[in-house]
Amino acid sequence: MIKVQNIIKKFGVGTETEIEVLKGISFDIRAGEYVILSGKSGAGKSTLLYQLSLLDTPTEGSVNIGQVEVSNLSEAKRSRYRLEKFGFIFQSYALNKDLTALENVALPLLSMGMARKDAYEKSKASLDELGMGDRVENYPEQLSGGEQQRVSIARAIAKEPHILFADEPTASLDLANSDQVMDILDRLHAAGMTIVAITHEEQYKDRGTRLIELSDGKIIRDTDA
Amino acid sequence: MMRNLSLGWYLAKRAIARTGTISKIFIIFIMMLTFLNLLVVRGVLVGIPDSSLENTRNDDTGDVLVSRNDGELQIENTFEITKYLDNSPLIDNYSVRYSSSATIESDFGRSKKDSTNASRRTATVVGINPIDEQAVTGLDRFVKEGRMIESGETGSVVIGQGLLDDEATANFTGEDLLQNVFVGGKVLMTINGFTKEYRVVGIASSKGQTDNRAFISDSELRSLLGRSNLNASEIAIRTIDPSFDAQLVTNLRAQPFANKAQFETSLQAAGEFLNDIKTIFDFLSSFVGLIGVFISAITIFIIIFVNAVSRRQEIGISRAIGVPQTAIITSYFLQSIFYTLSGIGAALVVFFFVLDSYFRNNPIDFPFTDVYLSVDSFVILLQVLILLVAGGLAGYIPARMIIKQKLLSLILGR
Numbered sequence: 067m068i069k070v071q072n073i074i075k076k077f078g079v080g081t082e083t084e085i086e087v088l089k090g091i092s093f094d095i096r097a098g099e100y101v102i103l104s105g106k107s108g109a110g111k112s113t114l115l116y117q118l119s120l121l122d123t124p125t126e127g128s129v130n131i132g133q134v135e136v137s138n139l140s141e142a143k144r145s146r147y148r149l150e151k152f153g154f155i156f157q158s159y160a161l162n163k164d165l166t167a168l169e170n171v172a173l174p175l176l177s178m179g180m181a182r183k184d185a186y187e188k189s190k191a192s193l194d195e196l197g198m199g200d201r202v203e204n205y206p207e208q209l210s211g212g213e214q215q216r217v218s219i220a221r222a223i224a225k226e227p228h229i230l231f232a233d234e235p236t237a238s239l240d241l242a243n244s245d246q247v248m249d250i251l252d253r254l255h256a257a258g259m260t261i262v263a264i265t266h267e268e269q270y271k272d273r274g275t276r277l278i279e280l281s282d283g284k285i286i287r288d289t290d291a
Numbered sequence: 292m293m294r295n296l297s298l299g300w301y302l303a304k305r306a307i308a309r310t311g312t313i314s315k316i317f318i319i320f321i322m323m324l325t326f327l328n329l330l331v332v333r334g335v336l337v338g339i340p341d342s343s344l345e346n347t348r349n350d351d352t353g354d355v356l357v358s359r360n361d362g363e364l365q366i367e368n369t370f371e372i373t374k375y376l377d378n379s380p381l382i383d384n385y386s387v388r389y390s391s392s393a394t395i396e397s398d399f400g401r402s403k404k405d406s407t408n409a410s411r412r413t414a415t416v417v418g419i420n421p422i423d424e425q426a427v428t429g430l431d432r433f434v435k436e437g438r439m440i441e442s443g444e445t446g447s448v449v450i451g452q453g454l455l456d457d458e459a460t461a462n463f464t465g466e467d468l469l470q471n472v473f474v475g476g477k478v479l480m481t482i483n484g485f486t487k488e489y490r491v492v493g494i495a496s497s498k499g500q501t502d503n504r505a506f507i508s509d510s511e512l513r514s515l516l517g518r519s520n521l522n523a524s525e526i527a528i529r530t531i532d533p534s535f536d537a538q539l540v541t542n543l544r545a546q547p548f549a550n551k552a553q554f555e556t557s558l559q560a561a562g563e564f565l566n567d568i569k570t571i572f573d574f575l576s577s578f579v580g581l582i583g584v585f586i587s588a589i590t591i592f593i594i595i596f597v598n599a600v601s602r603r604q605e606i607g608i609s610r611a612i613g614v615p616q617t618a619i620i621t622s623y624f625l626q627s628i629f630y631t632l633s634g635i636g637a638a639l640v641v642f643f644f645v646l647d648s649y650f651r652n653n654p655i656d657f658p659f660t661d662v663y664l665s666v667d668s669f670v671i672l673l674q675v676l677i678l679l680v681a682g683g684l685a686g687y688i689p690a691r692m693i694i695k696q697k698l699l700s701l702i703l704g705r
Contacts, residue, residue: 121611122699141698149613156702160608164302164309176301177614179294205309221612 067260068095068118068229073127075113075283087113088124089283095229095262100255102274103264109280111264112233118262119152119231120144149177153222155232159214161206161221167193168202171221178225192224193217196250212243219250223259230254232263236270248273298614299621306622307629315630318594322634322682323641325587329674330642332583333576334664335655340569343660347565348557350499353386353427353527354536356560357543358553365522367551372526375546381539383529384426389418389512390524395454395505396479397469410470414454416482416505417524418512427529433501437474437493445511448478449493453502480505482515498660580674588681591627596689599623606694607701620690627686628679635675 075088087110095101095118103111116122117129120136129137136147148154161170171189176182193199196216206214215235222230232251236244248270255261255275263274271277272291279287307315348354359366366372369387376385393416421439424430431439440447456468472478476491495501513519530539536556543554558566599606609619647664654661699705 116699121702145610145613145615148611152613154608154612156608156611158604158608158704160605160702162302162605162609163602164305169305173609173614174612176298177294177618 069130100274105280153227153230159218192220295617298618302622303625323637326638336572336576338665352557355528357526386423386427418509433495448489452496588685591685599693623690631682
């Protein structure tokens with residue numbers, strides 16, 4: 067599904083502060099896998115996730131999705147790819163403050179050109195699935211951190227993405243909410259979704275079907291659970 | 292394109308709805324003041340020459356003025372011209388005027404020959420048919436004391452207040468002013484070598500020519516000038532609609548008598564001076580207005596920029612999840628347009644329903660004219676467009692600046 071070949075990512079290229087964060091990483095992700103990226107702070111796991119999810123471009127190497135090399139696409143095409151094929155959950159949920167929970171979830175669907183009525187119906191179903199059906203009209207400021215993260219998950223899954231990327235989705239949450247979010251990811255995977263998630267929390271490392279551990283920009287462990 | 296526009300409007304509408312009421316009122320208030328500044332500064336500056344031209348048209352020249360050729364004392368073949376005017380469908384009324392220089396004396400004592408203590412000055416005396424003059428310029432309305440002369444009345448004069456020495460007269464000319472002139476009193480006038488005593492039946496006051504003239508009946512002045520051929524000094528014409536003035540002038544200039552007189556619209560008759568002032572004031576108001584537009588554009592720019600900067604991460608994540616950049620920029624652009632349009636709307640309401648009607652009833656009291664706000668629909672439309680473009684750019688540029696930053700920098704808030 068995703069083929070990563072010899073990715074190198076450098077920051078500050080050509081300057082005195084040039085730093086190589088990813089040092090030649092290669093691996094494949096197969097459809098239906100639940101991959102946990104793990105490692106200490108500064109190991110390069112977020113940088114790797116950004117290359118996989120087309121939020122950034124590698125300095126060297128390539129990322130292929132199916133038969134298409136996507137790492138060289140224009141920003142407009144990458145944006146389209148992200149919209150149509152990927153779902154994102156970020157550490158900071160960053161919901162649009164001006165939109166209700168329902169409207170936030172509907173935003174990617176509207177961006178894809180879906181009619182508003184259909185988008186709202188689908189968004190409502192998605193929020194219902196995550197236990198947020200009674201908060202659809204609430205604005206982000208009226209929701210707790212855990213609830214906001216559930217809205218951001220609903221936003222990510224409502225469009226039925228091929229792959230769900232989660233960048234430390236529990237980092238801003240307390241234990242109870244973190245468990246709920248990880249349970250949701252488990253359910254999504256069980257329903258057949260491919261997931262790539264970062265966590266540095268030990269208790270969640272075994273949630274995936276595969277664990278890739280990084281250190282100093284290299285894969286030091288790649289094991290199936 | 293339409294999808295992005297629609298999505299941009301979707302986001303903008305909700306952002307506007309969620310902006311605090313006080314913030315909204317504040318932004319709209321700033322835009323309103325900016326546009327009012329544009330309207331009022333131009334309204335007053337251009338209003339000075341415009342009002343002056345309008346007053347000249349209403350109070351003195353009529354819509355079209357026929358005057359004698361340079362170096363001539365009278366309009367040759369006046370009869371041919373008035374005959375044409377009588378048959379022209381463009382004419383509402385006209386007033387044939389005779390004028391001459393006169394020496395006016397007041398306070399001359401009991402005997403006309405005892406003028407030791409008299410005050411005297413020269414002035415233009417105009418011979419009119421009061422009925423025709425009333426129809427063209429409404430001269431009666433300037434008579435502040437007494438009454439207007441009647442048709443064919445002899446020995447009576449209406450005298451302009453600007454010639455008199457009283458508390459209401461500001462002496463700009465430096466010439467002597469006539470002492471002790473009052474309605475019912477008498478003055479001596481010397482016209483064409485003939486000296487005659489006139490009873491003052493009225494005193495006229497205006498900010499135009501009327502203030503410095505004396506009026507007697509046309510038949511009496513013609514008699515004093517020994518003019519039996521009816522050749523006039525000028526003819527003031529009122530057309531059935533002011534917009535026909537140029538057409539009438541063109542028609543008159545095409546007649547066989549065209550070389551016997553000068554035919555001008557009131558604007559042409561007012562001379563280059565007022566037109567030049569209008570051009571200068573127009574330029575000044577545009578300059579001041581542009582500064583206003585620039586300031587308002589910066590204000591909107593700062594508001595949108597601060598708003599966009601405070602939402603960098605939100606914008607970044609919107610981009611990350613695939614919301615098109617164009618839609619996000621459009622939302623900020625449309626917000627800016629909304630505030631600009633609201634400000635413009637509020638300013639137009641204040642301008643037309645408050646300021647314009649106020650100044651219609653209470654014109655600014657300038658020494659040479661009463662000034663009304665100049666209102667030109669085309670110019671206002673142009674000002675609306677300029678402010679909209681400035682407001683739109685002030686919304687578009689900061690949004691674009693933010694959104695074009697590196698995606699990761701936005702997402703991570705770096």
